[in-house]
Amino acid sequence: MxxxxxxxxxxxxxxxxxxxxxxxxxxxxxxxxxxxxxxxxxxxxxxxxxxxxLPIVSGSPRLGACVGDVRNFIAVGLNFADHAAETGAEIPKEPILFNKAPNCIVGPNDDVIIPKGSVKTDWEVELAIVIGDGGSYIPEDKAMAAIAGFCVCNDVSEREFQIERGGQWAKGKGCPTFGPLGPWLVTTDEIKDIQNLGMWLEIDGERVQNGSTKTMIFGAAYLVHYISQFMRLDPGDVITTGTPPGVGLGFKPPRFLKGGEVVTLGIEGLGEQKQNFVAYKG
Known part of the structure; x- marks a missing residue:
């Protein structure tokens, strides 16, 4: 579904x-x-x-985030081998985890606001996992049964806040509107192989990310298993799983969003997003 x-x-x-x-x-x-x-x-x-x-919905209404009332919005860093290579980072021995603020979640086509003082707002097309039954200490071979489905996430990031301001990555990851989700939550039965889906992102029609979930270092089932060792995963929790190469930070010289750009992105079988990036106006 x-x-x-x-x-x-x-x-x-x-x-x-x-x-x-x-x-x-x-x-x-x-x-x-x-x-x-x-x-x-x-x-x-x-x-x-x-x-x-069921009643048909008329017209073309706004689409909200495909899951509501998210309590935990967990993210995985440097989880694509080719993305780690473009940043010059070592392959992680275990998943790198951080949190995005749940209230940064917006609809797939809503405007994204570049935060006040931002000089390094970046883009990241990602596969997101939505938890179904969840639990703690989930065995890897039972992990897919704990998942309700999958969706597209743009893990919007402010790299100066994230990397240069000290402390944890959360500073650059949870700004308002930094978590577009959707358009759909696609249930697991519709996805033949979650570890072999094409992913892409374009800025003003220019393709900058073109990857696949097959280069994920830690796959979806393992991530659910791993994260459940440290916290209980509840129904509706979201895990966004990392990005392929082509982010602004990886360009030489780096390239970031200033406002006025149109960003489109998608994952095979999971649909597409389209966002206008808007400079903060106070």
């Missing part, structure tokens, strides 16, 4: 995308695409519904 949320910011309703590309309202079945609505039992209930029995 391809599940999504639509409507005005803060008033999103759950929906699914039918086989003809129409939005079908799910608000009579679940209150939101969030929390316990993402457990295996809930998704099985949704999957048993005939989409044509």
């Amino acid at each position: 391809k599940l999504l949320r639509y409507g005005a910011l803060g008033q999103e309703k759950p929906a699914l995308l039918d086989s003809k590309g129409a939005l079908r309202d799910l608000s009579g079945t679940i209150p939101d695409l969030a929390g316990k609505a993402l457990t295996a039992a809930s998704l099985a209930k949704i999957g048993a519904i005939d989409p044509e029995s």
Whole structure:
């Protein structure tokens, strides 16, 4: 299934995308695409519904983030071998984890605001995992069963805040609007091989990232297993899993967003995003 949320910011309703590309309202079945609505039992209930029995959503409404009320937004750094190479970093022996602020999450086509004082705002197309049943100490061979689905994330980053201001990476990762998610949450049964999906990102029509999940150092199942050793993963938690090469930091000289750019990105089978980057105006 391809599940999504639509409507005005803060008033999103759950929906699914039918086989003809129409939005079908799910608000009579679940209150939101969030929390316990993402457990295996809930998704099985949704999957048993005939989409044509659901109300069709008219027009072209705004798409919200494909998962709501996210409590934990966990990110993995330097998780693509070719991206590590472009930054000159060593291959990590274990996953590098940091947090993005959950309230930085926005819809896939919402504007992204370059923060006050930013001089190094960067882009990162990423595969995001949305947790279903979750838990602690999840065995790797059970990890896929703990996942509700996958989506596209733009892990927008401010590199000066992240690298040059001391402390942890979180400083450059959680600014408002720095977490576009969607357009859809695609359930695991629709993805044949999560470790073999093409990924891309363009700036004003110029392709700058062109990679694949096959170069991930730590795969999706292992990341769920690994992270669950340190925290409990709850339904609706999001893990964004790293980016392929082509980020602004890797250009020679580095290249960053100033405002006025249109950024489009996508992952095979998971849909596309399109954002206007807007300079902070106070």
